Amino acid sequence: NAGVTQTPKFQVLKTGQSMTLQCAQDMNHEYMSWYRQDPGMGLRLIHYSVGAGITDQGEVPNGYNVSRSTTEDFPLRLLSAAPSQTSVYFCASSYSFRGVPYEQYFGPGTRLTVT
Amino acid sequence: LAKTTQPISMDSYEGQEVNITCSHNNIATNDYITWYQQFPSQGPRFIIQGYKTKVTNEVASLFIPADRKSSTLSLPRVSLSDTAVYYCLVGDAQGSTLGRLYFGRGTQLTVWP
Numbered sequence: 001n002a003g004v005t006q007t008p009k010f011q012v013l014k015t016g017q018s019m020t021l022q023c024a025q026d027m028n029h030e031y032m033s034w035y036r037q038d039p040g041m042g043l044r045l046i047h048y049s050v051g052a053g054i055t056d057q058g059e060v061p062n063g064y065n066v067s068r069s070t071t072e073d074f075p076l077r078l079l080s081a082a083p084s085q086t087s088v089y090f091c092a093s094s095y096s097f098r099g100v101p102y103e104q105y106f107g108p109g110t111r112l113t114v115t
Numbered sequence: 116l117a118k119t120t121q122p123i124s125m126d127s128y129e130g131q132e133v134n135i136t137c138s139h140n141n142i143a144t145n146d147y148i149t150w151y152q153q154f155p156s157q158g159p160r161f162i163i164q165g166y167k168t169k170v171t172n173e174v175a176s177l178f179i180p181a182d183r184k185s186s187t188l189s190l191p192r193v194s195l196s197d198t199a200v201y202y203c204l205v206g207d208a209q210g211s212t213l214g215r216l217y218f219g220r221g222t223q224l225t226v227w228p
Contacts, residue, residue, distance in 0.1 A: 040220075041220060042202060042218040042221050043159065044218070090158045090159075092159075102149075103161040103164070106158025108157070108158060
């Protein structure tokens, strides 16, 4: 199993550009999520999905879109990049236990810089 | 939404037992408590999850008192490689839909030789 994979590892964007961060998992997990982590901070939940076709907002969803057309993939789209979106982005997946994500597996992260 | 409060940092020496306490006064009946570990430039890694009393696995123990307003992660005999940030999360389960897990700033544990 590859686990959770993320591409790209690094990305530099100019303000106003759009892009998609890719996330894939091969563990057949129903739950997937996107977090961002700013320097010296904990992770903040952007969006999450409880299964194909179902997504919901997390703590900091503004400026980001997600979709979940398959169980395996959960891309994160930046609509119009802003310097405030400079961060490290982590994707995670897990199965659920009594409605709560259990043992989330995290990808290696994408380091995004917006100039 | 249950918030958590942890110490910002802790220091220990190799071979000692480390206890990190997390406060979650507003925990809901259906919430679970989960702890993660994160090394620099890596994604967090699951350590342990529990609902009440005590849970133990091969790397840690989790103690949860009866009122569940706090929890303590116990790491036995730490080594230098346990230096990391530890996060306490409280699951916000909402009925039949999956809840959201929120990370705080975590506790930076530094283990000294």
